[in-house]
Amino acid sequence: MVLSQKLHEAFKGTVERITSPRTVSAFKEKGVLSVNEFIIAGDNLVSKCPTWSWESGEPSKRKPYLPAEKQFLITRNVPCLRRAASVEEEYEAAGGEVLLDNEDDDGWLATHGKPRETKQDEDENLPSMENLEISKQSGIQSIPSYFGGDEEEDIPDMAEFNDPDNLIETDPATLQSTYLVAHEPDDDIILRTRTYDVSITYDKYYQTPRVWLTGYDESRMLLKPELVLEDVSQDHARKTVTIEDHPHLPGKHASVHPCRHGAVMKKIIDVLMSRGVEPEVDKYLFLFLKFMASVIPTIEYDYTMDFDLGSSSNS
């Protein structure tokens, strides 16, 4: 971690400890959420999009201002079929404007995402889909290992253990090699399907939700957080998306830094209000997840929004 980032974390932690959580609503004025509003919005997300659930996480990391069984929201096993980096390349090659042309007629996402100025330097060290395909060859030889780069020699090769104990199960009812059978001839597509656990925590300092990503590779082994950055819009990778400790789970996870979330949500809410829609706080996470989709465009989490955003629904 960079020193400045560390200092900021320490500062933020202290502020969080000594300030009491927000209780007065400032949702329309500042685009932020009180703890109660986060629970209300989370409950609504779970009921409309049941792939999301509340979880309690590590007991030692539990936040006292949140109910024990509603510490954070999570949706698991979300497919990510393509790398955001390569999608953007294709998009730009086709003359598209990154992030601006978003099927939304109102274009309110454009205020946050800017067309990128340079791309050469970043592109060189970010593996594209093509690179991955090449590395696939070597990847298959050894057992995938998380963070295993510098200890490769310690990781035994799978071949060594190939069946010393007569485990050859000649069972005609076992479907062999799921992906290849299902998707021939273009089994590549399925081999490259990563999955993500996407979680949303409440950031007490910024008073907004915060998104965390845990990636799994094609064989469902943990993905290094660095590789997660391939699935982040390149305008955000390494800038607004950073790798940090998860507030409720062990380990390092990629996260979309919440420092601008309030401001962007405020803009979204203003646009809605200018169109005569009175936004309701229980819809906050749907708006928020739609905004997050500009940062992680290829991770197909659910935020179905086929109901009126503002006027009260019968939920």
Place this chain on the structure above:
Amino acid sequence: MEEEKRPILQFAPFQSVVDEGFWHRLSSLKLNELGIDDSPIPISGFYAPCSHPQVSNHLTLLSESLPSEASEKSSTSHGNRNRCWVPGTLYNTNTLETYHGLDKQALLKAEAKKIWDDIHSGKAVEDSTLLSRFLLISYADLKKWSFHYWFAFPALVLEPAATLNDIKPASQWFSSKEAESLSAACNEWRQMTATADVPFFLVSVKSDSSVSLRPLKDWELCDGDGQQVFVVGFYDPCHLPNNPGWPLRNLLALIAARWNINKVRFLCYRENRGFADLGLSLVGEALVSVPTGWRDHDCVPTAVGWELNRSKKGSRCISLAKTMDPTRLVVTAA
């Protein structure tokens, strides 16, 4: 012999996913409580029906899969709709040599016998979660923070194998009226706390096209009731368009061993965005010949199910040195 022409019903193997939290908790258990005690530990796995046309769901292990440490207050509520509970057993060895020396066949057989016993005693009919079990062998190298492990999902093998008469999307199998009623019934089943994580069930189709979901045990109550057609259903983690997932195997074994039925119609229940998707869900009809000797409780059927790793059988290894290094942990704990 027309049966011989029919294809063998093939099941897509279960896949495992282990959350990093599981290894963290295992290390801490090992250091703080277990010491060199290597007796088997009951653990919990979780799965959910497939919820996307392009990816299968998995058996997931989380930190909550392990028993909580005595020092912590336990508040693990078992399942919810996205976490259907699967009972498992962990054999964590003290050395790499013991790990490689484990008699994997015997361990698999022991786990399969639990399923077999529950089928015979009727416990698996009362509590269908007992039909799926799993087994995890591991060696935690706490000096290097690396973990060797291998999963098995024991499945009782029908000999001869079941054959497939037909399999197609549920939306094509049922009339549109039935399909509508089935979707509603499934969504209701998945919403109720009491049933949301019950992975095996009966689908009862009445002559007036109304469909309801009922617990497995209703089979024995309603058998012979000519008013309804039964289809057995299960939460299918698999996404493939022509194959059911692994959990169906032990359900078929139960049906063959207990109910002595030769023609079984089954529903592979799958979802999209958290709701019933009958285009993705499958209905199939399998022909099962009850293996000779299955009526005899003492004859435990053959079991298979060691997990494949990239299409091959093999142990896996994960290194978490960078997130578990004690010096770093001290810094964050401060």
